Amino acid sequence: MSLFSKRNLLVGIIAFIIGSGAYAAIWGMPGFLTRSATVKSQVAAYLLDDRSAVNGLLLTSGDQLHFSPQTGEAVAAQIKVGDEVTATGHAGTKSNYGRELRVEQISANGRTITEAEHGPKHPPEPHDRRGPKAADERPAPPDAHAQSEARMETNVAPSSDADANQTQTTQPETFKASGTIQTHLVNGHGDVDGLILSSGEQMRFSPKVGKLVVAAEQGADTLVSVEGAVVRGRSGTIVRPSLITVGNQTIALGR
Incomplete structure (x- = not known):
């Protein structure tokens, strides 16, 4: 050549x-650009972090809103279960179990709450990274979104001291609970990373554990038992699972 x-x-x-x-x-x-979305639906439940602080809302549409605990204080003070909300934010991947929306702004009852100090967008991270015990697993950095603060627009009344203290909880205690799965919780990739049981308790775990849970399910009536530390707050109960039994399969989680 x-x-x-x-x-x-x-x-x-x-x-x-x-x-x-x-x-x-x-x-x-x-x-x-199409990942920015606006949803309008009724609030079905508060979603909680591992301290039992409100950091999200489950909507009847199946969308799962997520925001910082600081924004959660304002949300818990102004928005109740059953209220209709309109939320705008960064939409995650749709799945059979719902979709996560990282909230930028949420409105209800004529008032608007805005998540402040967004910074550069990053791919959504799992809420919790505990998983099956493995030597090569290392703790991941905390969710960056938990560092942001919320601000409310001028027409929003300040929350009371009782509402502002809604994140205060007692120390974790050993706990066991069982029930069927009411809701699968998902992260921004559409991976299952938590559950709400029919008995009302919530739990979060890694997507790796989520795959094992889904694989072990045998229909809507599958009994799920969980054992671990529990934190009870004003807005609900969160379990930090150490053992999860789905049907006849038991999954041990690293601490």
Whole structure:
């Protein structure tokens, strides 16, 4: 092959790479932009972090709103179960079990609460990373969203001292509970990373555990038993599971 032909081949390869990158950037952008979503539905339940503080809302539409505990204080003071809310934020992947929405703004009862100090968007992280015991598993950094603060617009009345203290809880205690699965909780990727039992308790775990739970289910009536530390708060009860039994399969979680 002549030097001229080699040069032309090299130029063609470079042009192809640049063109492919430009095509991906142009056509990939609309897909990213569509991840911003607005939902309107009634509140079915508060969602809790591992301190039993409100950090989300379960809607009757199946959407699962997620925000910082600081925003959760304002939400718990202003929004109750049964209220209709309109929320705008960054939508996660749809799944058979619902969809997570990272809230930027939420309105109800004529008032609006805004999640402040967003910063650069990052792929949603699992809420909790406890999973089956393995030597190579290491603790992950805390959810960055938990560091953001909430601010309320001028027409929102300040919360009372009792509402502001809704995150205060007692020390964890050993606990056992059982029931059927009322709701599968999901992360931004659509992975199951938690449950709400028919008895009302909530729990969070890693997506790895979520896959084992889903695989062990044998229909809607499958009995689930959980053992672990429990924290009871004003808005509900959260279990930090050490053992989960789904049907006849027991899953041990690392601490």
